[in-house]
Amino acid sequence: MDAGSSHTALYIYEWPAEKDNNTGRVEQTHLCKVKGPGISSYASAPVKAGESLRLCMEEAKQWVPGKRHHQTPLYLGATAGMRLLNMANSSASDKVFQAVEGALQKFPFSYQGAKIISGQDEGAFGWITVNYLDERLKQGLETRGALDLGGASTQISFVSDNYDGSESPSNSVTFRLYGNDYNLYTHSFLCYGKDQSLRMMQAHQSQAGPATVLDPCFHPGYTATKNYSVLYDSPCVSDRKPKDAPDTFTHIGIGDFLQCQAAVKSVFNFTSCKYSRCSFNGVLQPLLQGPYGAFSAYYFVMNFLNLTDTSVPLEDVKEKLKRYCATNWDQIMQQHPEVKLKYLAEYCFSGTYILTLLTEGYNFTSESYSDIKFIKKIKGSDAGWTLGYMLNLTNMIPAEAPDTPLLPHPGYVSVVSVIAVLLFILFIVSLRPLWPRCSKQPQIV
Ligand SMILES: Nc1ncnc2c1ncn2[C@@H]1O[C@H](COP(=O)(O)OP(=O)(O)OP(=O)(O)O)[C@@H](O)[C@H]1O
Numbered sequence: 001m002d003a004g005s006s007h008t009a010l011y012i013y014e015w016p017a018e019k020d021n022n023t024g025r026v027e028q029t030h031l032c033k034v035k036g037p038g039i040s041s042y043a044s045a046p047v048k049a050g051e052s053l054r055l056c057m058e059e060a061k062q063w064v065p066g067k068r069h070h071q072t073p074l075y076l077g078a079t080a081g082m083r084l085l086n087m088a089n090s091s092a093s094d095k096v097f098q099a100v101e102g103a104l105q106k107f108p109f110s111y112q113g114a115k116i117i118s119g120q121d122e123g124a125f126g127w128i129t130v131n132y133l134d135e136r137l138k139q140g141l142e143t144r145g146a147l148d149l150g151g152a153s154t155q156i157s158f159v160s161d162n163y164d165g166s167e168s169p170s171n172s173v174t175f176r177l178y179g180n181d182y183n184l185y186t187h188s189f190l191c192y193g194k195d196q197s198l199r200m201m202q203a204h205q206s207q208a209g210p211a212t213v214l215d216p217c218f219h220p221g222y223t224a225t226k227n228y229s230v231l232y233d234s235p236c237v238s239d240r241k242p243k244d245a246p247d248t249f250t251h252i253g254i255g256d257f258l259q260c261q262a263a264v265k266s267v268f269n270f271t272s273c274k275y276s277r278c279s280f281n282g283v284l285q286p287l288l289q290g291p292y293g294a295f296s297a298y299y300f301v302m303n304f305l306n307l308t309d310t311s312v313p314l315e316d317v318k319e320k321l322k323r324y325c326a327t328n329w330d331q332i333m334q335q336h337p338e339v340k341l342k343y344l345a346e347y348c349f350s351g352t353y354i355l356t357l358l359t360e361g362y363n364f365t366s367e368s369y370s371d372i373k374f375i376k377k378i379k380g381s382d383a384g385w386t387l388g389y390m391l392n393l394t395n396m397i398p399a400e401a402p403d404t405p406l407l408p409h410p411g412y413v414s415v416v417s418v419i420a421v422l423l424f425i426l427f428i429v430s431l432r433p434l435w436p437r438c439s440k441q442p443q444i445v
Helices: 051-063 066-071 080-088 090-105 119-133 194-205 257-265 297-304 314-325 329-335 341-361 385-393 409-430
Strands: 011-013 032-036 039-043 073-078 110-116 145-149 153-158 172-177 180-190 212-215 223-227 248-253 292-296 372-374
Touching: 051 090, 073 080, 073 090, 073 385, 080 090, 080 110, 080 119, 080 180, 090 110, 119 145, 119 153, 119 172, 119 180, 119 292, 119 385, 145 297, 145 341, 194 212, 194 257, 194 341, 257 314, 257 341, 292 297, 297 341, 297 372, 314 341, 329 341
Parallel strands: 073 110, 145 292, 212 248, 292 372
Antiparallel strands: 011 032, 032 039, 145 153, 153 180, 172 180, 223 248
């Protein structure tokens, strides 16, 4: 959402209240969080679904000056979670859109419509955000690749000298920004966000429909009763649901990083590639090039694990994660009473998934791993697709470079002042014939 003349986006998040059935621990209840410059407020009253959106928008009304409400465009963009819902049940996703649109139109902003954005757009807008905030686009500098990890999908976007768009054109997005042409490689892997990839891994572990699943990606001492119908309730895994499975299974953690890595690898297919080189699932990926910014869940997870420093050798990173995964679940819970239990239980899996995706999936090596920077914000703005989406919709990035003066303003002032002084001196000198003649001094002989 644009707040008027500035390029600042207003982000709205919702967290439903949750109680963990297995531990009985009540989760922190933040129903709504609105963030913008100078504002970070929470509404924490337990309210009905939909009410949190209203609370968020009320916050937005206070944040945007009243006289600007009507000229502030409001866009709603939905990503992979909605792409999946739309695939599984399009009437359910239509209903969600209708409800959200109805709620948003009640506010005084200039509502511009809602849409599910494509994976390609999600990747490209994330890349624009990162490079816009870094001022690499304006200055025509080497760009930074964008790595985005969501819950349902993951995107990789970068410019490579090896990619001109002719091989696998569906991965190509071209832009002209500030007078420079960019040929971006981008790919969005649906189902490879951290939530859906966990489902895919667990579906692989429970193919035979056992009553107990021993999971190396969860901590030793972790035990939970889970429903098969919930696990398989996603288009990413629904076709693999075991036929004769019981209703529930007992999910038991064993905390073994190496086994976890092997289990995570099962979600990637490396068997065929019809292009010059591929990442996984037969998808073209040109040679990696330049620095990369990794954001969203890449950052949330690596930050929690204290692993955002990519100058630490990859082997040491793996060693730390191995120790973390092997830590007892009770100890983990005691050490982090403030962290949402779902996230806490999954950090071992999520960290292992991130390292496996980067190295086995995208082919980062021990050397190129240090080209990645895990980032949450750049110059105070969140890294993610939303800012790029808004900049694009509001035409805030010009295709051509603005006519820049040859000199900055202070330079002009100095040059004009010097020229004025010179002209004045020239003028005085040109009047010399009119100057009164001085009488000659008598010569002393
Ligand atoms: N502090 C955190 N620790 C761990 N995971 C988190 C944290 N905060 C958010 N997440 C999870 O990170 C993932 C990414 O969230 P984000 O909102 O960026 O993506 P998303 O909207 O789910 O993306 P997409 O729909 O494109 O897959 C989600 O699964 C979210 O639940």
